[in-house]
Amino acid sequence: MTGEAAAPGVPRLRHQLPLLAWLVLVWMLLWGTWSWANLLGGAVIALVVTSVLPLPPVVGGTRLRPGPLLRFVGAFVADLISSGALVAWQTLRPSGIERSAIIRVQTRTDSDLLLTILAESLTLVPGSMVLDLDRERRVLTLHVLHVRGPDDVERQRASVLAQEERVVRAFGTAADVAALGPSTGEPVRGGTS
Numbered sequence: 001m002t003g004e005a006a007a008p009g010v011p012r013l014r015h016q017l018p019l020l021a022w023l024v025l026v027w028m029l030l031w032g033t034w035s036w037a038n039l040l041g042g043a044v045i046a047l048v049v050t051s052v053l054p055l056p057p058v059v060g061g062t063r064l065r066p067g068p069l070l071r072f073v074g075a076f077v078a079d080l081i082s083s084g085a086l087v088a089w090q091t092l093r094p095s096g097i098e099r100s101a102i103i104r105v106q107t108r109t110d111s112d113l114l115l116t117i118l119a120e121s122l123t124l125v126p127g128s129m130v131l132d133l134d135r136e137r138r139v140l141t142l143h144v145l146h147v148r149g150p151d152d153v154e155r156q157r158a159s160v161l162a163q164e165e166r167v168v169r170a171f172g173t174a175a176d177v178a179a180l181g182p183s184t185g186e187p188v189r190g191g192t193s
Helices: 002-006 009-031 036-052 066-092 112-124 150-171 174-180
Strands: 100-106 128-134 139-145
Touching: 009 036, 066 112, 066 150, 100 150, 112 128, 112 139, 112 150, 139 150, 150 174
Parallel strands: none
Antiparallel strands: 100 139, 128 139
């Protein structure tokens, strides 16, 4: 019986290990010095924090696919560079930033984890910021810079959907990938800036 009672806690602990390790690392960085006392103190604090303030379980989990992950990272880095250069140019040029827009994009995934990765990857790119995520309707609301007209707005939407597809194909479960439907090819990139 004790084996059955202990079994549910073992998977929970296994899933908590990366969080515990991260909390201990943050504790050590906050102290600024490495010592056994800081390591043990960080471990105790991490255990207390995760016990008193447990995170809800992530339903469905993720799958890591190396090929799509490389495509996601490559596109993300390219967007960082091109959008960073565009925002820098807009900031330095005499006319400044002419127009911006707030757009709404209907996403296809309903995974909390995948929507979080998508929102973070969009916000980290200069020139775009996620303002709202309506979880029930699966609608992202973004503020984007450098919008000249309706064509640019549609290009921005297509870029967000392309990013969503890269995120789902890199991290999603088989059901998440199937929900995307057949690959539509990637629209013109660089639209999240």
